[in-house]
Amino acid sequence: MRILFIHQNFPGQFKHLAPTLASDPANEVVAMTINPSPVVEGVRIVRYPVTRGSTPSIHPWVGEIETKVIRGEAAYNAAIALRAEGFIPDIIIAHPGWGESLFVKEVWPDAKLGIYSEFFYVPQDADVGFDPEFLVEDGTNACRLRMKNVNNLLHFQIADAALSPTEWQRSVFPQPFRSKISVIHDGIDTNAVKPDAQVQLKFASGLALSRKDEVITFVNRNLEPYRGYHIFMRALPAILRARPNAIVLIVGSDSVSYGAKAPDGKKWRDIFFDEVKDELDLARVHFLGQIPYHLFIPLLQLSTLHVYLTYPFVLSWSMLEAMSAGCAIVASDTRPVQEAIVHDATGRLVDFFDPAALADEVIDLLGKPAERERLGVAAREFARSHYDLHSVCLPRQLAWVRALAGASDSDAGSVLSSDAGALSMPSAAFQNVL
Secondary structure (H helix, E strand, C coil), X not given: CEEEEECCCCCHHHCCHHHHHHCCCCCEEEEEECCCCCCCCCEEEEECCCCCCXXXXXXXXXXXXXXXXXXXXXXXHHHHHHHHXXXXXXXXXXXXXXXXXXXXXXXXXXXXXXXXXXXXXXXXXXXXXXXXXXXXXXXXHHHHHHHHCHHXXXXXXXXXXXXXXXXXXXXXXXXXXXXXXXXXXXXXXXXXXXXXXXXXXECCCCCEEECCCCEEEEEEEECCHHHCHHHHHHHHHHHHHHCCCCEEEXXXXXXXXXXXXXXXXXXXXXXXXXXXXXXXXXXXXXXXXXXXXXXXHHHHHHCCEEEECCCCCCCCHHHHHHHHCCCCEEEECCCCHHHCCCECCCEEEECCCCHHHHHHHHHHXXXXXXXXXXXXXXXXXXXXXXHEHHHHHHHHHHHHHHHHHHCCHHHHHHHHHHHHHHHHCCCHHHHHHC
């Protein structure tokens, strides 16, 4: 089978699926990407250059779709060149979020197209308007979001099937396309991300930590409101007062992944640190920036308690990895967190907007080692039974690929939507607490 992957930052969410498919000698696997890609064994990487920028002073509601069309044009030109070489894919698997796959069906009309449906923007009950502290409402949000979804809507017309990593992310997509979406998570390698009672870490600053230390971890790609950084920082003074031996490790850069930039050229990290710094023992609060993955796993293994907060938005891999590592977790009571953290069964849930409640839960758990152990064991079991890469997610992804290649247009989505729905169901041990 000939398989084409399209992802701006390949392999991205396909980092396990692509090499697995490439390991089959019966498959020819090509990946198109705009950015430099790591070598993926068996996968031919084709980069497509963007030769023009967006129009200056374009209407703000259409600027984003223009950028996506520009990228789609670049990918289209690369696809034409591939076709000229004789490459005709049987299936195309794309993350459409940046527009690159908009025109691939014009090049290969007979190829089946499966897309990664990560998020559909809605004006209520999701990220937009969730946090009143940063609410900017000029009456045009619904208009702006409608235009932001143009790329999604155009892909609905050409996609044969889709993947979403959580039930909630699937739920925000409209019908009838929602029925084509299979819920299959990208997968967590629970054999690699597991507890280690002997773990130790020594940092460049000279700080050395082991499981004997009381360590609170907080992890984001970037420290920003979407991932509750402001709430965490506001809870810290009370936590550190109550737990005089606690060490806080904060992972994340000071840029922006989601939402608006901080005002006046500032950084969100600095704004909320400055708000509470006079109330903190700064010797016990460590900003680590971004860290390589080989240090991230021992950081989770080291954690006495992990805090995860998020708007109703895309669920972070880091929370599920913390579960796999056996962390006791205090998380925000927001969707899709609720699919994995069941209050008092696989972790503790708190109101996103209540720093005092967050502090109380953290302080309570830090004082109860047996309770942390119970929650950590349950969290790992949940991660293994629902999100394990090798036994759960990857087999279902491969089944989805086979269905995409061989099933009818309706079967490719609907058959696997039914199969993959089991991912969101709790194991028998947790049925009684839902």
